Amino acid sequence: MKTGAGYETGLDKFNRIGAVTNWGFHLIFILLALLCLIPVLVVLSISLTGEESIRNDGYSLFPKAFSGEAYQYIAQQGQMITRALGVSVLVTALGTVLGVVLTTSMGYVLSRPNYKLKGLLTWIVFIPMVFNGGLVSSYYINSNMLGLKDTVWALILPLAVSSFNVIICKTFFRSTIPDALIESAEIDGAGQLRIYCSIVLPISLPVLATIGLFLCFAYWNDWFQSMLYIDNQNLYSLQALLNSLMSNVDALARNASSMGISYAELVATMPKESARMAVAIVIVVPVAIAYPFFQKYFISGLTIGAVKG
Amino acid sequence: MTKTKKKWLAMGAAAALLTTALAGCGNSNSKSEPSSSPSSAGTQTAEASQSAGSGEVPTLVWWTIGGQVPANFDKAIAAMNEYTAEKIGVKIDIKVANWGDWDTKINTIVNTGEPFDIMFTNNSKYSQQVNMGAFADLTDLVQSETPDLYDFIPQKVWDGTKIGGKIYSVPTYKDSSLTQYWVFDDKYIQKYGIDTSSIKKLQDLDKPLRDMKAGEGKSFYPLSLTQGDGFNGFFNGYDDMTLGLPPIGVKVDDASRKAVSVLEQPDVMNDLKQLHQWYKDGIINPDAPTKTEAERARPFFAAQAFPGAEASWQITSGVEKYTMFQIFGPIYTTSTIQGSLNAISANSKYKNEALKYLQLVNTDSKLRNMLAFGQLGVDYNNVDGEKVIERTSDTWPLAAYTQGTFFNLAVTKGAPVDQWDQVRKLNDQATSSTNLGFALDISELGTEVANTKAVWDKYRYELLTGASDPEKMVPRIVAELKAAGLDKLMTAAQEQIDTYFK
């Protein structure tokens, strides 16, 4: 079987799984991929189905009565949605860069076995993993003391570091970067910042891509920070927007009794199910486009040259 | 510059507190008290920074509930501010918590002591927030500062907002009494010859619903219920003392005010059995216990309403004609009055101004309409002065019921012109629950309330949509509630009631 990827080296070609196994694997992955794709298709289908049709015919994989109503709604709300998309992109980009720097620098420091304060820093990283001061006090610190309320920084800073990522990072550095490499650089008189920037980072692209990916997705998926820290809804991210569209409907139904006669009127102003699903599609699409960019670093068989030998 | 300095001071205070806290955990509690005094000094400086310049028109922060804020929101608010600054020298900064986020957001704001002046609240939070000390006592202030407002709202309604005999909020005087209606799609009334005048109780619905089911076929559910709502108004006969836990209540007309286990009452039991029978016979939709969104058009439903309300339902659901009839009420209970309240922060510097603003909302039609409908000329147009308006957009996020009275609010074009007079008439006719004015103080009952509510949550959807068999389940639910502290709650409730009405 020839692939578009070009000819492999003789050794790689020799060292391959058999054709039957290959097709078996393909089959498994095709099944898995379908399992993951079909639900998204259902979302797409609902977003393209008229409310009337869902009520009469039920849900289906392909819209029975096609309707662009939901996307008209999206277009009407265009300003709001593009602004939310802008916020999401900005927050994701800034946050990922900042987070990667903070995470990998700490990860690198913790991976140095001879570092004197390693024990202390390990505890600093470990304790927040299990203990946190809780919502109320974090909110107080972030909004009142640090003044982050109603700024994009409230969406960025609190999520920049996670102990989980730091520990993954540290483990990667421990297992992929030989101490000898660092030590020889130290003997050559290189400072730690230089070692970190010009030796460690360049040979750790898979790690950077992994951490970057995790951060990127955490930022993209987050709605809680927006909900909590943003009063000015112009600064809502896309997921926050979707989440409030979805939860508003539920919340109205749950509080029906305290609204008295106003309930029916309020429910009528809520966006329809198809419109909400259309927003979900708006969230997924950019990701499907952006993902291959990261993926390059996992599958293309990028090897770490400096480790060889 | 001073502001950042104060931030650092405050941060130092937090750090000091952290050490205190750790010390407190490690050793004994007594140690932490003396060391906490220097940090409280830091706090006060931090708070002082909030104070605005004097002599200007103050801007009050009003936290309310609503939907997505549209692009023209700021413009609309600016128009209101222009009007009110001139009229009473107060401006407003309205902050909207989304319907779904309101719970978390408001709790956080109240708990962290974030400055606000006015806050929308309701029976699910009010008594707890008052017990925490979040709201200012308005009992005297409202009479001395805003006598018009005090006179405008009937005494019964004020009584409904009292906690421990004191007023902590301004109620929105709207459909403050509860009137329950049952509504049929007129199509089926004609088709099956339903005589609505003979329907007085749940059991009377049996024949019409069965006829409809038989006539319309297998996948037609004459009584379409949802998870959150169940059969709307099922527990209307019992006053829940704002506890929000239907298994405990006082019968609204019980002169002896006895707190009872509601589920075990024979009338409730009969109704539950009826629901279960309907569920088994396919009159109620099988997915009712997990269905969250109601069908847009329903053949029959129960709802709170007023004469003329069917007009707007017909529009929103696309049904040609609804026929509705009053089944219960009108009645005032503490919970119905507390469905919408606006309280003033205990820490507000502008308590008088806030009250004045709320008075204006309740007495000035122009402001009232701007708050309820948005930007004049964009979101709505006046059709008949401030009496009738026409809405031209559906993006205005604020809900009229959260703000102020309905009785100076314009009627939307198409709705009956005397709509609000009808509501008012219901209020005037309303009887009072014997327990009116009483709200259960749960500050010492936190554990029991948490656990009984969790038990009730475990069964209520299926019980109230008829999916579970009450004869089997009710004894089980009651036994579990008792294990979770139902008896203690009932005793406490009875004691509090007896003291309150002594």
Add this chain to the structure above:
Amino acid sequence: MQNDGSAYKKMRQMQGVANMDTKSGRKRLRTRWRTQDTELTLLALPTTVWYILFCFLPMFGLVIAFKDFKIHGGFLSNVIHSEWTGFKNFEFLFKSNDAWVVIRNTLGYNMIFIVLGIAIPVILALMIGQLHSGKAGKIYQTMMFLPYFLSWVVVSAIVWSFLSFDKGIVNQFLTGLGADPVNWYMEPKYWPYFLIFMNVWKGLGYGMVVYLATITGIDSTYYEAAVIDGASKWQQARFITLPLMKLVIVMMFILAVGRIFYTDFGLFFQVPRDSNSLFTVATTIDVLVYKQLKTATVGMASASAFVQSVMGCLTILLANWVVRRVDPDSAMM
């Protein structure tokens, strides 16, 4: 076995080197402060400051769990002036009738999630690299990532569109076949499988990333040496790839164990739609606490978080201790 000897030996040698290194490292710990240490401290400074601001400063909030929280002005004075109540805020946690069911569910599901959450992504990561067509691998992987971006509310809506009684795709299919429709949301027997499936399904793409990156980072000379020694694909995976992934796998395991008292609220609350029938199979600690606390005070909320933290801390330390016993190099601390 003999065939893969040399590659294996080479690996063992590398590990030996690493071991010696840490040993000498421990010795050097006792020596004096060096410039490297200063430089490393400076390098770690920004992140340390972040930790202090965003994690350690808010920790004074833990005392709220032991206080009867009241408003006395600003937040700090609320915390300071509120009265101490000892363990009163914790009472509700231990007085619940359903404590047993809920703990069983939480621990049970989490144990399954930990095993499947490691085994399946590791196996798939090993497999996907072996596909002859790299392009196909990329497409599969992208698709497997899609569910991760659907928030649980949306997933809940999707599941509803499949399982809803009268409009659901599954029941339409069943009635199409002439079978009776099933009221899925009221049949607890299916739900453990559904919930496990949903969890694996949503985290599949995400879980693979760490392992893919590890595999990508493995020095290709190991494999070259192994192939020359005649090792089969299976042997390469077993004796080179897996041992080199061990560190990462063990770490993921420890991290997961530390969260064993936490569950994904969306999965267990929003997806089963809070159905009463599913209470015994779908209620976990987080869900029960959420229900208990809907009207409770901030003190009680802090108390439940506190208990979960302490339990998490104990389990993670226990897991780390066990790992250290078995294999000191893999331990996290």
